Amino acid sequence: MRLRDCCLLLGVLLLLTHTSHQQNNPRKKPNAKKDTQASAALEDLQKQIKDIVVELNLLKEQQALQTVCLRGTKIPGKCFLVDSVKKGYHTASEDCIAKGGILSTPLSSDENAQLYDYVRQSIGPDAEIWLGINDMQTEGVWLDQAGSNIRYKNWKLPQPDGSSAENCAVLSGASGGKWLDEKCREERASVCEFNIV
């Protein structure tokens, strides 16, 4: 259902509910059976309105995602949107979450290559961006933003080599899209990723 159609239907249903409500309060008291029927109809309408509001919110979300994808770039299953302002890892991560996404986390060499291409085109060939990957909790155990062990890795060996001083991962343009570990308080650009259906 299109957003406009959805709003129109919502308006009609609100009108119907209002009319139905008026019919429920006539001067002459209706009999109990009619009253029950009207009440059931009203409940049904209220349920429909509730469903439409849920659908409307989903559509709004989809529209916001489309905007993100149009401004950024789309790959299968996700969209990337660059933020070229350099900031610390935590701020960059919080900013992505505030937009409804997370710091970009490539799950395959294909995704990594597409992210690297996007970074090169949007910021520059030598840019570094934070990835949604860190080993803050346990040294050497690299986790994604959901706290799961990462399965795909693309370290520029012998990195990660910063031990407990460097717990945040960046994708390095100068290293051809390979990853380095860096101090989380360093300031880097970032790319947020948004899951799409």
Ligand SMILES: [Ca+2]
């Ligand atoms: Ca570390």
